[in-house]
Amino acid sequence: MNPIEGHLPTRSPLHDILAPTGIAVVGASSDPTKRGYKAMVGLIKDGYKGEIYPVNPKADMILGIKAWPSVTAIPGNPQLALICTPAATVPALIAECGRRGIKGAIILASGFAETGDEGIALEREMMARAEAHGVRIIGPNTSGVFNLHHRINLLALDNVKAGDVGIISQSGNMLLSLALEAQHNGQVGFSTYVGPGNQSDIGFNDYLRYLGEDENTRVAALYVEGFRDGRKFLEVARDVTAMKPVVVYKSGSTEQGQKAASSHTGALAGSYAMTVDLLRQAGVSVVQYSDEILPVAEGLGLLQKARGKRVAVISDGGGQATIASDRLAEAGLELAELSNATRQRLRDILIPQASTVNPVDVAGSTDAHPSLLATCMEIVAEDDNVDSVFLVGMFGGYSIRFAESLLGDEMRGAEAMVDLSKATTKPLVIYSLYTPIKPPALRRLHEAGLPIYASIEQSVRVLAALGERGQYLAQSHGQPPETAVEPKPALSALFAQAQAEGRDLFEYEAKQLLRDHGIDVPLELVVRSEEELVEAAARFRGTAGDTPLAMKVVSRDILHKSDAGGVKLNLVGEQALRQARAEILDACRAYDPDAEIEGLLVTPMARKGVEVIVGVIRDPIFGPVLMFGLGGIFVEILEDVAFRSIPLTRQDASSMVEQIKAKKILSGVRGESAVDKGALVDLLLTVSRIVEAYPQLSELDLNPVIAHADGYAVVDARVIVDRTIESTDKEAHA
Template sequence: MNPIEGHLTTRSPLHDILAPSGIAVIGASSDPTKRGYKAMVGLIKDGYRGDIYPVNPKADMILGVKAWPSVTAIPGNPALALICTPAASVPELIAECGRRGIKGAVILASGFAEIGGEGAALEQAMMDKARAHGVRIIGPNTSGIFNLHHRINLLALDNVRPGDVGIISQSGNMLLSLALEAQHNGQVGFSTYVGPGNQSDIGFNDYLRYLGEDEHTRVATLYVEGFRDGRKFLDVARDVTAMKPVVVYKSGSTEQGQKAASSHTGALAGSYAMTVDLLKQAGVSVVQYSDEILPVAEGLGLLQKASGKRVAVISDGGGQATIASDRLAEAGLTLAELSASTRARLREILFPQASTVNPVDVAGSTDANPSLLATCMEIVAADDNVDSVFLVGMFGGYSIRFAESLLGDEMRGAEAMVDLSKATTKPLVIYSLYTPVKPPALRRLHEAGLPIYASIEHAVRLLAALGERGHYLSASRGHRLTPAASRDPGSEDAIAGALAAGRDLLEPEAKALLRAHGVPVLEERLVTAPEQLSEVAAQFGQVPLAMKVVSKDILHKSDAGGVRLNLSGEAALREAQEAILASCHAYDPHAAIEGVLVAPMAPKGVEVIVGVSRDPIFGPVLMFGLGGIFVEVLEDVAFRAIPLSPFDARAMVDQIKARKILDGVRGEAAVNREALVALLLSVSSIVAAYPEIAELDLNPVIANADGYTLVDARIILDNPTQELPT
């Protein structure tokens, strides 16, 4: 396979490490309780075709293979070393590997950075040796690797089938769980597995790049506790998902889970909701529950994508059809509206009492001839309104439930379904309550590459992933990331002055920066002395005005009594200014107050928030949601990594649960969504241009049918120590 286009212009160096021509097992042993023994057994038992070099100074032969006293004594040129010795011995062994020309090392030992203190120092010493001698590190604290298509099994797992699911998992037990689940399934096989451990050198982005290029991998599957470089991972994921599906289960969805993940791996665990949004932005299929990992990975590997989210359900039981419909709606899928001709064709073959409105309920029509279910699938698959077909019920079990004589009909139905799967590009997904029994008809379907599920929920999760992937591939095609804005000299001066003074931008300065880059901002006046109020009153006339304090020390103006609304006339302005200053001085006697800002009241509309923060793992991230008090109460927000594409910006607006409010409620007009999209893209380009911006907060922004009004703006600065990713 050619290297992935985009960020990845050269072939991954991991091919030489994960598919090596020779392997040195340092710490190889004849003791069955040792990992050095189990690794040797795995290589020998699976028929590894390369050279095996056991290293053990106390043995001449291990499991029938000549052993060597040291790494430097090895006569050949292994590309990979498996180090099974204690942590303290690792740095010098890495140096020996480098001197011998070994390209990569898998380090099983724990006791490194994940325990802090001396362990972190030991890991740094190991990495110093690795960099000095050109050795790439897998781990430390890794569960190991396998590459089944090259017969490399350094975990000595039994009965693991070669296949097309690649796995990177920070949990060895999670791999074991998936392997056992695959054994029970009987059809799922694996290509490559790596436990990244502490990711001291090689990280998730490197492994994903390898799986993206690997010809034996059709779907990359990752169990992630924490990323070291989330931005690089997103860049790689964006390229890989354009070619093949990527499935991620991200642990740490709760505060307790994040703490557990950190103590286990020493990795940073960021906001779960933010991480999920950013992964989806890159086209990744994120599963919420651990038991969804393998079903979704298998199904995506087999079917790849659906052209849309419209599903036709065919059922031989009303209850299960209802359950399927509920789960589909919850997953953001829709029941396809079948055409009149499709329904007419269904009525021709089904009993009169059958329902031909989606979900289709055959109502006993298939009891004597279950192959009719295949005919129903063929009919609905031909409907242009249908993107996926979901068969729900007891197919495969008719000969068990009713009569053995129905086995022939079921097998004919299975063959017809296999033929249909080859003739259509629309995914065919099957749930059968007889799946655990593995009857012949279901075995035939599974062997032919149709995903068969024992859970409606798992099947629906796959259908959702197929629809999401198809939508992402089609909708994001041609959308380019918004480039950074050209820096404005006046804004640069304001930022430099604020940094020199050790403060953030004041609100008027923040709004001036936004205005300089095309963001519409209302006309405002900064009032620094009472005598200016008469001029301000004349300037704005009878328009209702808002007044708020301007101070680097008061971030939450309302809490300090620093806001007054609906003011009209000079007297009201004077009274409001006095009240604001008095309240703010009482709130913080030491606050430096620059004055008050006076502006027309914003028109009526929906309050939204646009915010930016620089995440330590993912870099600059933009947030959008309901604003004002709702952002903290409802937490109904969407996240995207900067820079954004127009597709990303529209997806943010559509994602929030309160999007119906934007469409207008109780007679209110819908807000101008395109104006909000333009604002998000402008903020993205501004933040990309100014790495000095640590945080940006526009809250609230009043959105309405005419566009939006930016009411409040806050920009927090930071001296950038390096150029942030864009």
């Protein structure tokens, strides 16, 4: 059965291309230095069961198989063409493939969009032919493809084991590195590999969807340099990760680089951190280092998930137990608090010097009886407070380190661990000093499908991925994004007016947008004259009493008000307002004599609290993205922010508040009250709905928002208008 049948709307067309019944090798060769030769050898050696059609106008036979002068001369029915010829020949060959009914083509050649204007033109011509003739393109500039369960090896890699890890990598060398690592590991095997190349047609989202449907793939692993359509990838990832794990190593930052800093949010968006947050939001397991790709993929493929992040550590050495504890804490995992009953059971079998708190240190109890480690694992696995079990030390090497006579007991311990792995749903992860030399007990665990690692760090990364996946599946199940809101005609008209005038929303207009959608915004007045200033002073005396006021310039030409001297704070009384008005006008005219000043915004000062920022950017790769973090003037320096793709679920919004490093400040420190996190979550969800309702909103910055124990105050608001998008609301043009 298709692993995600009924979850994705239609079957991926890539099944016919990546598991074809016939392959044309265009540019097939008898020269061992040519890719057309290596591809032929790979198909023949691996025993490809379909038809092979070498295409070479200068040869009758290639490696014992009849060759054909052109693609259109092929008599059979190939579904895939591997094109090994130079870039200039590709457009015409694609047209030939289309006329022959070939559904997909792999383009190995470079010399397309990655090389400059001429290459861009050639790639466009190739795609025009492909679209006209219904041919899907892998590449160009791809390292190739294999599908080992169908014995398709178009890279001619030797000694690559078939297995259940699907690989999509923009680096051919990274694939080679993973293949060599898998050979050394001896347990990991691969299903399908594709090098996406330039992604001129088929992109990461298409390949991931195929791996999600592929019955031979249990876990997908991707090396990504840049997404072509990040938003579509996130949509597919959400579907696939609901059914099977997806591991991504993302090199560098977002492909199109960091966006020009038109706002605080714009300055921080486009970052590697943003990409990681969005991938994790979709359930993807993101690894930070390239040597974690295969271990994490293996661990997730074998163990799938943990119920939570509480880990029980069992060690035969105090030093390594300490190292493991440090790494677990750094990874956001917890040392499980063992129950009194569990600790008593451990005391019953261990020597008095052993420590039965977590981490459990057997303290020599196992020197003569290494199988006791398996008993300890079984005891802690039965504790309801434990989500995963982590064995750390020298298991497998007791018969090497102490006495050969211990081999039998170690093997009994290994069998007990295998039995435990079948009896429990809790992941068992093992780190052993002796992993590199593969002693018999560890080989037995490998054969049974238990993951064995040669470093504590890799083991912890696997445990973290298992915990993250378990929590994601538990929290995301059945939780749809918040309901969208309809745009209000008056606000659509406001956007249309700003577009027509070639400006962004004024601050008071931005706050009106928020207020009209239920966000709590303090009273504010725009004053354009001395008379209006006097009226404002009187009104605030009646509503805010002696609360000090703030005054800010309103100008389409002055974006950063403080830099221009356009902000005055803590103003009390009419005379203070008069003086502040004069000083702001003088400062702003000196800053920019040509600036058009709309007026001055007067509002009560917000009371003391925690400054946070809420921002939105429409990222060129991922679409609308919401940001939350510590606010004020230090936001771009500290960069303590979290990102999520819009629309948000309530869990997305809650996790943003809990993700930032400064969350302890939100919970109250040094006698300060905890802020109302629920109100912040509601604010994030409302902003998400506003962004969906108004496509003309390009960027939004609420900075700072002052969070209190009983709510929040939006102190400053900026909305940047996309002048390329017209309002669709009829009343906006009335």
